[in-house]
Amino acid sequence: MSSLLRIVLQRLALGLVTLFVVSIVIFVAVNLLPGDFAEAILGQGATPESVASIRRDLGLDQPMFFRYIDWLKGMLTLDLGTSFAQLNFANFGGAGTTTIAEQIAPRLGNTMFLATVTAAIAVPLAVTLGILAALYRNTAFDKIANMFTLSSISSPEFFMAYVLILFLAVLNPIFPSLSNIFEGMPFSERLEKSMLPALTLTLVVTAHMMRMTRAAIINLLASPYIEMARLKGLSPMRVIVKHALPNALAPIINVIALNLAYLITGVVVVEVVFVYPGIGQLFVDSVKIRDIPVVQACCLIFAAAYILLNLTADIMSILSNPRLRHPK
Amino acid sequence: MSGLLWFVAIVLSIALGAHVFRFAGQKLTGNAPKFRDMSYGVAFGYVLGAFLLFWSVWYYFQPKVLDTGVPNAGVVFFRWAVQGFIIASIAAFLFRLFGRVVGTDGSRKLFRSMPLTASFGILVILIYAIIAVFAGQIAPYGQAEILGAANVMAGGDPAIGGDPAYPLGTDQIGRDILSRLIYGAQNTVGIAFITTLLAFFIGGSLGFLAATLQGWLDQLLSRSVDVLMAIPSLIFALLLMTIASVWADRLGIPLTIFMVLIIAVIDSTRVYRLARAVGLNIVVMDYIEAAKLRGEGLGYLVFKEILPNAMAPLLAEFGLRFCFVFLTIAALSFLGVGIQPPLADWGTMVKDLAPFINFAAFAPTVAAAPLLAAGAIALLTVAVNFVVDWMLHKSSGLKE
């Protein structure tokens, strides 16, 4: 047990270190911006006073190392600073500015909602189909499934999105093509409005997950102990449930976690297509108007989620390995 | 709600049909092993397949125009899809037949064992390559040429605002969509190809170097790659593109060049991992040990012993990487931060033409324009994936 605990702790520590290094990479990347930050924000025609005020606000007169420490401290205390857009707004006399944290929080919630709905549809579907494809491999079902999943993996997310809009919103008005959800909306309506983006993501993720599940199960079914179980005269059901499944858990959990990590990238494009008010759309909007503090914060959140999911996959597969769970 | 009821009814009748099918099969064939040992799931699959087939045939022959005079867009799209599928299958079949007769011994042998999907893939890649190279000769107009009329509808039907001179219509500032689609092959595919080559050059050479030398260089490179791969690639690309866009303005260098560099570096990390893993597998082989003990130098080891054996997995990876790069560039362009106008590219075209989809119910041809651009992207990646799938299957099949 202690060796298992040590391995898990090692992985956790490694994850933390990675996250730390990633934060440095993101910070340094942003500081590769040419010239003065403040001028870049305000563009031509900025008054010297406003430039100076922004510079003071952002602490640009400090050396880079201190600014990094400040930024990291802010990130850890969820004080993500204020966006350029809001700063500008304030500079021109606007009142009641919101911080990045206040901007991101509801959107992060929306994105999590979308990801959860997607996972709830995609995971059972993909795992079932993947196991079926593995059991009936090289049949017509498997070949057709292979063609469909390959096509789905190959298509850009926005293609899937528009095809779904065409069939499920325009030709057969079942779901709305715009996902204008807001706070306080009843759950059923929220679900309905999130359906098309969720289905789009499902199509993409299911294809990946199904192929990986199929490969993992086929790999497993080829192992001598499965043959042994069959040669003991066990029923096909028992072979699967008792002999294949306990060993398939690790690879399947791994597949699920990896694909949820993949969702992170997919969510950006899909949110833009459906104008879904999630963190992906905020990120893209901020990229377009070069709102560096927001871009930086979103980037770190995405990276953290990505690292966390990969770490989960890693630890789960360690935990479900009997060789590690029962050391010699 | 009635839709749901219909669904449940259909599923239940298929479930019942499966029982009947298996039972009838057992009785009619005198309990032949095929039916005797058939599991219920398989029987269900057969009946479901038969149902879908019947439904497809029935739906295909529904009228194209409803009684009210409105086109039945669903049927139109379905017919297009079925016709496209049949044409593609026939083309792939003829192409494979052609490949089996013409060419060298080696290529003929290759075509003989090729599945239809792979020959379809090769055919599509060839067509794209030809269009990309000869875009200037094929396209009726220039890619940035602004013609008389803006927003001409696709389909060439003057009744709904089309013009036969522009079969796919014109965009919001009056550029011919067909020409831009053709030029898009040159720009989107060409840029993705160059980016992939660059990523392979960087990732491949570093990966092999790490595998051959090992030690601290390997550690340094591998840990750096770990960190870079901990950031989702599209997110990282967007971050770097933000910074690059400021630089591009300042230095007057087109943003597209920055994009090529950024994506090449991000993707080279994946290539590095593969090249290193493949290299490590080869380095432990006895023939490498034999060459080392002979006293051979590093150059001979890498270029004469390792590289020839790494070609097959690297080629397959090149295909997959290309798809990935191609999709990333398309996504960036779609989000508005990729290939910049006036260059025609498919991602941007999808973004610009997307609103036309809403006309699908009245004019199916109009909705086709944005889908054509997105479909052009999908078709190429599907084709490459089919070929890569076949290559991987072949190389893994040889091992058995």
Added chain:
Amino acid sequence: MSSLLKIRGLKIDGRSDETWNPIIKGVDMDLKKGEVLGLIGESGAGKSTIGLAAMGYTRDGVRISEGTVEFDGIDLVTASAAVKRNLLGKRIAYVAQSAAASFNPAHKIIDQHTEAPVQHGVDNRANSAADGMELYRKLRLPNPDEIGFRYPHQVSGGQLQRAMTAMAMSCRPDLIIFDEPTTALDVTTQIEVLAAIREIVEEFDTAAIYITHDLAVVAQMADRIKVLLRGDEVEEADTRTMLSNPQEDYTKSLWAVRAFERPAKPAVNTGSTPVVSVNGITAAYGKTDVLHDVSFDIHAGRTVAVVGESGSGKSTTARCITGLLPPRIGDISFDGEVLPGNYKKRNKDQLRQAQMIYQMADTALNPRKTIGQIIGRPVQFYMGLTGAERRKRVNELLEQIELEPDTYFNRLPSELSGGQKQRIGIARALAAEPKFIICDEVTSALDQLVAEGILRLLGDLQDKLGLSYMFITHDLATVKAIADEVVVMKDGKVVEQGPKLDMFTPPHHAYTDLLLSSVPEMDPDWLTDLLQERGVDNIGDAAVGKM
């Protein structure tokens, strides 16, 4: 008495390149109750396929195309899946080659043991678990009451193989298929498993099909032997007849391999300088020493066989000699001159003089290079020959290894058979015109007949060119055939060394004794005699403990 298993005209197809090709071409077989039939043949003879078909089972990509497999009157080829399931595990059981891979890593051994009896309704869980422990005791597993509660990866290979035999016995089947159950084991472990299997099969009067490629093993286990060659039956007879009087040429040639032995050479002149001298080397991987003070000499024109079981340090010694693993203490000298420890520091001539031939010809030849390139490279690299001269030299070398130069010059390794590939490996070593060649298990991946050809070739080359060999092997038959001197290794130490004749005549060191006496011989009474000699109750384990 009617037969328990009756196979008639069995034909099996295998799928490759989208077509079905015959792999078993019509085999008949009869097995009475309580009888043990040995199936013997080289790799690719279809032994395992027949063994599985006897259970009505085929692997993916294999199908029974014709014939019947009648078990107790039921034709397993046409029987329904449910009928077959009811027989498998209960009346027909299977023991696989690799016990480590055939036990499910997720369940305890005893849970896997009780599964068949419980599922088939033969007995309840508690009774069959108790019976399992009883079987473990009979099979002389250590801690029989406790070992079942371990997971498979916590138990050693030899013990696991016995646990699997117990598992096969759990329903007291009428027939057990043993599919090369001892092939993956070391000789000293093999003997324990063989004795255990034989005893328990006799005790319960179980019929068995024993599949192996090792004649001496099958001689101990089987009442009758059937010889297979490429999916066809060669001949069948009861064991003693088969051993003393084989009828077919193929069977005779198999038997003849065991008889191959090179004449012993006169004793080495004590004053001469050895070609290679290993002087007290101690070497480590990381911080743990894996070799301890190893010393031996190899003289001109002699073959020194280094024998030992896996993990004894044979191959590590070779790595020290070639300079891949510089020794921590001690040195290697060549013709009396001390070599640098690291191969990178050796000059071209030093590298040239010592060549190596590998166990797996598949990984030893670059699959992307033609035979001409593979052999031509050292010719050019060391001798500086190019163009027509190089081609001429490569042709000479190909003739030396008895391959027709024009046919093979442009071929790739994948177009060659296993034996031919190994010959190319020899030619590559010869191309450097060395004095000394290390042969690392060069015949262990080959079938007996092919292996004999390689041994003969190496012997002839030694006579012709005066080469010295270091022959690493775990197979004592090979040692007998080719060695002049023998070095026995265990746990990184040299246990005993000396001329072959001395080594094969007692008295010797306890471990050498154990090793030598554990090698099965063709005499069907060998195992019985050996067990009596060692004392039935303490085979193997006790002998190891004695040291």
